[in-house]
Amino acid sequence: MSKVALVTGGTRGIGEAISKGLKAAGYTVAATYHGNTEKAEEFKAATGIxxxxxxxxxxxxxxAGIAKVEEELGPVEVLVNNAGITRDGMFHKMSFEHWREVLSTNLDSMFTMTRPVIEGMRSRGAGRVINISSINGQKGQMGQTNYSAAKAGVIGFTKALAQENAFKGITVNAICPGYINTDMVAAMPEKVLESIVSGIPVGRLGHPEEIAATVVYLASDAAAFMTGAVMTINGGQYIANG
Incomplete structure (x- = not known):
């Protein structure tokens, strides 16, 4: 029986590539979504996920959702916390609602999704938690104080949880993607997109499959000695220390 991998926000963008990558690697994948049921059903029909x-x-x-996944598919052995939203705007004009929405979805979800599975992983003596942060959680970004704060929090959460659970055979790692060629990024005005690409040393946007390949590695037995790591995948746009 294949291991069960649960991917939040797993039907679109980077999450879609992660779900497909894990399935291709032999996992039984459960992908969550929140908004677009039509798109999710199309994804299910096309992939069987x-x-x-x-x-x-x-x-x-x-x-309740995790309980249903585990009842239907088996215990969650790989959790990919990928779901995220943006509510961009300059801080001096930002509403508390937009602050709270982003922190709730992007940071609170580290607790709401990981807490229900961590005890099972600990009791089984194995597990993988992979958190998708962002380049903007490392360097900050004008107009994204809410998003940058949340994604920086994901990094701190990752490092602390890794220390708590390493002796139980559970690894916890984070990936910080740069600008990736998803529908959201492709919808940017052409001049804005050109400006972004000009600041990426490799001269292009990243591919969702490049993030997915890293997730598949971190989920594998080959990555058993890697925990608490923060992996930057941004084409050299921002080179983090250590």
Whole structure:
């Protein structure tokens, strides 16, 4: 029986590539989504990947959703915390609602999704938690104080959880993608996109499959000695220390 991997925000963009990559590597994949049911059903029909709808910012929905996944597919052995939103704007004009929405989905979800699976991983003596942060959680980004704060928090969460669970055979790592060629990025105005690409030393946007390949590695037995790591995949746009 193949291992079960749960990917939040797993039907679109980077999450879609991660879900497909894990399935190709032999995992039984459950992909969550929140908004677009039509897109999720199309994804399910095209890939055969199981899809589940809930809001990762709501603790009760996460507990119920994860219980359903484990009842139908088996215990979650790989958790990929990928779901995220943006509500961009300059801080001096930002509403608390937009601050709270981003922190709830992007950072609170580290708790709401990981807490229901961590005890099972500990009891089995094995598990993988892979958190998708961002280049902007490392360097900050004008107009994204909410997003940058949340994604920086993901990095701190990763390092602390890794230390708590390493002796239980559980690894916890983070990936910080740069600008990736998803529908969201492709929809940017042409001049803005050109400006972004000009600041990337390799001269292009990243591919979702490049993030997915790193997730597949971190989920594998080959990565058993890697925990607490923060992996930057940004084409050289930002080179982090250590």
């Amino acid at each position: 199981h899809v589940y709808k809930w809001d990762v910012s709501h603790p009760d929905e996460c507990v």
